[in-house]
Amino acid sequence: MRKSLKKKLSNSLSLETLDEVFSSFDLIGDIAIIKAPSNSNAAVLVAKQIMVIHKGVNSVFLQTSPVHGDHRIRKLTLLAGKNKTVATYKEAGCLFAVDIEKCYFSPRLSYERLHIACQVLPNETVINMFAGVGCFSIITAKKIPNTKVYSIDINPTAYKFMKENILVNKVFGKVVPLLGDAKDVVETQLQGVADRVLMPLPEKALEYLPVAISALKKEGGWIHYYDFQHATTEEDPRKKTEKKVAEKLTSLGIHYTFAHGRVIRSTGPYWYQTALDIRVNGCPSNLNNTNSFR
Ligand SMILES: C[S@@+](CC[C@H](N)C(=O)[O-])C[C@H]1O[C@@H](n2cnc3c(N)ncnc32)[C@H](O)[C@@H]1O
Structure with a gap:
């Protein structure tokens, strides 16, 4: 074509x-x-x-x-x-209704969404802090047995479409739609509950990292971190994201391992969207009050 x-x-x-x-x-x-x-x-x-x-x-x-x-x-x-401006889009065996003018949506993240869904294990509790119309959340819930995905977005229109998409894809009860600022929602409702937290909003990921960690179970879990990174031809954008995140995690006293870093796509000349899968090895008890370590 x-x-x-x-x-x-x-x-x-x-x-x-x-x-x-x-x-x-x-x-x-x-x-x-x-x-x-x-x-x-x-x-x-x-x-x-x-x-x-x-x-x-x-x-x-x-x-x-x-x-x-x-x-x-x-x-x-x-x-x-x-x-x-409302379209119905098919991805990974799911159907998503989206208003492309009033909600964020990119078909360019389809591979990444499947990649994340495939890492989730049965019976896990997942939090998607920046869920949009629910693509990551619904694909995960549809593919992995007995998962519970708390799916948060601050945009009322995205939330409305997310609720419709949950019904259409028959994941009601497995995906829980939540409207609000992810920081408020996690601090008031989701402390210490998650095996895995998704942070698909590069602009806020660093600021919201302490909140994401506070959502993990006390034995730890996974954070999927997204970033935009400038890199010259001599530089590796993944390494630059790792350095930034390592500094933050070290300042918070978190024990972690970077399991996998990747470049998802180029977003302009010398600009890249990167992703980092972070294993957090146990959460200090003071993390439940995220304000205490900002
Ligand atoms: C880049 S989009 C990601 C959308 C989705 N993950 C996807 O794959 O289509 C980021 C989303 O975060 C939402 N958002 C922005 N700030 C937020 C906040 N503080 N709390 C919760 N959601 C927020 C936006 O409304 C937007 O839908």
Whole structure:
């Protein structure tokens, strides 16, 4: 599909613009999102060709702002097709309804979501601190027997879709949707209960790390930590994330092991999204009051 689209557009767009279009092209259900070209005539041309080639696409939007704010949303402008922003997306045998304008969503994290789900063991209690419409939580609950996933998000619209997605995927009772700031929710309801905590919000992961640790059982557990990292060609972005996190954990007096670090994707020139699986070996008792070690 992408090859034939590229061929169709190659007469009207420069190679550089074509590369920009294809590196930013996301398909979420029947909605396509592109970030380039910024020239509106060219963008409409690309959008129309996308609709010709991808018969299942009903709307094409141009992303006109970076992902921003607490809810991690983006501004979109309709280029072609229907002006509707709710899509149904399939991943790992699950169905997710999402409003792509009012909630964060990226199909580019699909491999990572499955990777995490596959690490969870039966009977584990998991906390997803930044759950969005519930993809990590629901895939995990669907695949792993007897898991309980507390699934938190601060965005009321994402929470609404998360609740719908829990019902549609028949994981009601296994995934518990919680609306609020993850720090407040964990401190008031989820101290010392988890085998595993997911932190898929790079912008807040370091600040919320003490809260995440306080959610683990006293014998310890796993933290899945996400980061954005700048790295030159001589530098390893995983090592930079490890250094930052090691400093924080050491300052908190936590015993830990870094089990696995990885680069999930490039997010711009010399910028990377990284992930770190951290084994926390037992939690000091003062961790239940996270304010005491900030
Ligand atoms: C990068 S998205 C991750 C979404 C999800 N994990 C996924 O794979 O689609 C981060 C999410 O964290 C939520 N968020 C931001 N600050 C938060 C906070 N303090 N507590 C709970 N959720 C928060 C945002 O609303 C957003 O849905």
